Amino acid sequence: MTSEVIVDVRTKEISIALLEDKRLVEYQQEGREAHFSVGNIYLAKVKKIMPGLNACFVNVGYERDAFLHYLDLGIRYRSLDKYMSLLGDGTKDVSITKTLGQSDLEKEGSVQNIVKQGQEVLVQIQKEPISTKGPRVSCDISFPGRFLVLIPFSDKISVSSKIKSSQERARLKQLIHSIKPKGFGVIIRTVAEGKRASELDLEIKILHQRWEETINKVRKARQAQKKIEAEAKSPQQALQNYRPTLCYEETSRAVALLRDLFNPSYENIYINNKEVFDDIRAYVSMIAPTRLDIVKLYQGNVPIFDNFSVTRQIKSSFGRTVTYKHGAYLIIEHTEALHVVDVNSGNRSRSPEGQEVNALDVNLGAADELARQLRLRDMGGIIVVDFIDMAQPENRQKLYERMVENMKGDRARHNILPLSKFGLMQITRQRVRPIEEPNVEEICPTCGGTGKIKPSILFTDLLEGKIRQLSQQLHFKRIRLHVHPYVAAYLNKGLISLKRKWQFKYKTSIQLTPDEGLAYLQYQFYNDKGEEIDMREVKEMA
Numbered sequence: 001m002t003s004e005v006i007v008d009v010r011t012k013e014i015s016i017a018l019l020e021d022k023r024l025v026e027y028q029q030e031g032r033e034a035h036f037s038v039g040n041i042y043l044a045k046v047k048k049i050m051p052g053l054n055a056c057f058v059n060v061g062y063e064r065d066a067f068l069h070y071l072d073l074g075i076r077y078r079s080l081d082k083y084m085s086l087l088g089d090g091t092k093d094v095s096i097t098k099t100l101g102q103s104d105l106e107k108e109g110s111v112q113n114i115v116k117q118g119q120e121v122l123v124q125i126q127k128e129p130i131s132t133k134g135p136r137v138s139c140d141i142s143f144p145g146r147f148l149v150l151i152p153f154s155d156k157i158s159v160s161s162k163i164k165s166s167q168e169r170a171r172l173k174q175l176i177h178s179i180k181p182k183g184f185g186v187i188i189r190t191v192a193e194g195k196r197a198s199e200l201d202l203e204i205k206i207l208h209q210r211w212e213e214t215i216n217k218v219r220k221a222r223q224a225q226k227k228i229e230a231e232a233k234s235p236q237q238a239l240q241n242y243r244p245t246l247c248y249e250e251t252s253r254a255v256a257l258l259r260d261l262f263n264p265s266y267e268n269i270y271i272n273n274k275e276v277f278d279d280i281r282a283y284v285s286m287i288a289p290t291r292l293d294i295v296k297l298y299q300g301n302v303p304i305f306d307n308f309s310v311t312r313q314i315k316s317s318f319g320r321t322v323t324y325k326h327g328a329y330l331i332i333e334h335t336e337a338l339h340v341v342d343v344n345s346g347n348r349s350r351s352p353e354g355q356e357v358n359a360l361d362v363n364l365g366a367a368d369e370l371a372r373q374l375r376l377r378d379m380g381g382i383i384v385v386d387f388i389d390m391a392q393p394e395n396r397q398k399l400y401e402r403m404v405e406n407m408k409g410d411r412a413r414h415n416i417l418p419l420s421k422f423g424l425m426q427i428t429r430q431r432v433r434p435i436e437e438p439n440v441e442e443i444c445p446t447c448g449g450t451g452k453i454k455p456s457i458l459f460t461d462l463l464e465g466k467i468r469q470l471s472q473q474l475h476f477k478r479i480r481l482h483v484h485p486y487v488a489a490y491l492n493k494g495l496i497s498l499k500r501k502w503q504f505k506y507k508t509s510i511q512l513t514p515d516e517g518l519a520y521l522q523y524q525f526y527n528d529k530g531e532e533i534d535m536r537e538v539k540e541m542a
Contacts, residue, residue: 064134074140090222154185380431
């Protein structure tokens with residue numbers, strides 16, 4: 001199996017598609033200004049204690065307070081708490097070794113006996129804000145890398161259970177013990193198997209540097225907070241003026257995805273933005289210098305997702321109904337409590353061998369598509385699947401084994417139960433981010449869904465009016481216009497096309513790009529920097 005990563009960087013958002021044998025299997029999209037990503041570390045204050053939940057709410061700057069459960073304080077919380085107290089107002093430089101020897105936090109305990117309202121804590125995002133819930137945070141700080149995970153306030157070394165060789169496990173443990181800094185524990189990831197000491201030593205130094213940078217930001221934040229408290233007229237005002245501090249920001253989504261997924265089977269990584277291209281190239285040069293040539297800057301005129309047939313796959317793979325082989329289809333519903341999936345045979349031709357064989361064939365195909373959909377949409381929580389009823393136990397077992405096999409490639413933690421007597425399969429899957437639900441249905445941009453539009457033949461007159469406005473009133477010398485492929489073909493038709501006539505008439509260079517992501521009579525103008533031009537603002541300026 002070969003894999004390709006396609007990164008589409010736009011003005012307001014970045015989208016990442018992972019293709020396996022040209023088939024879309026993972027898709028992630030986020031705003032370029034998105035905050036509260038998993039792995040970010042904040043210096044924040046406890047806002048409210050909830051004894052009934054054995055948890056507290058922490059102000060990390062999000063519109064809803066973050067949730068911190070007692071068990072998420074971590075067994076090393078006392079060491080972290082002592083370290084924060086030793087830092088004081090941030091003027092002291094404290095070694096982490098001074099906190100060693102603290103007792104572990106009891107598993108059975110009460111949050112109100114450990115933290116106090118208004119207390120400042122160092123927390124790390126575990127789950128991004130989902131629906132009406134704020135982020136979920138933990139005081140169990142860690143710094144993940146490609147080969148290792150560095151854990152402050154610990155001396156324990158753990159090895160991934162997927163590394164089976166006892167000799168390799170012993171080698172890695174001995175090696176890490178000799179190079180890790182004192183006061184830090186390490187989790188050795190599966191991909192570290194067979195790696196040289198120099199590679200692991202380099203990553204430990206990089207992760208340790210991230211810890212140092214985090215603590216430096218904590219110290220600066222403490223010093224700034226001291227000035228705020230000194231200027232405040234009362235403790236209440238000082239509390240109101242408090243602002244949480246982002247002390248460590250996880251790498252960009254593109255780099256984070258590569259960190260977890262990168263493997264030798266990658267053939268290409270295409271990026272359409274020079275800045276993000278440089279970031280990814282720098283990261284790949286660090287973890288796999290011999291594979292640097294796979295990182296490529298895409299400079300084509302056609303949108304990058306259109307060029308690699310990603311747009312078409314997104315439109316066919318998302319939405320309520322998903323069709324797979326021979327006319328069968330899935331219906332995927334998202335409720336507040338869980339996801340429900342219904343398997344339908346549709347207009348699929350019946351097998352001459354009987355209903356049981358036909359049901360098995362449809363269900364096995366549904367298992368293949370569902371495993372892909374779980375990764376693609378990043379569906380988490382409880383998923384209930386209603387397969388077509390089968391009478392024979394061996395067929396039900398075969399379906400269960402097929403689903404387990406398909407899910408082996410899923411990085412998220414999951415659990416699959418065999419079919420119940422009602423033909424339902426229950427799956428739980430780790431949820432750390434909101435489900436990906438891009439809107440693939442198109443509302444007519446001209447009528448706004450009313451069903452009535454101006455004659456489509458006048459659409460070219462509308463475009464010409466916009467081009468005239470940009471060229472004559474705002475003096476644009478170069479215009480980039482994205483339209484639906486059918487419209488682009490019409491504008492380019494003939495020896496002296498409409499596009500060429502407009503260029504001569506308004507003395508403006510026009511770059512016409514067919515864009516599959518646009519509806520039939522939808523259009524977008526861009527400037528030389530690739531930034532979208534808001535025609536409403538242009539109208540106001542004019």
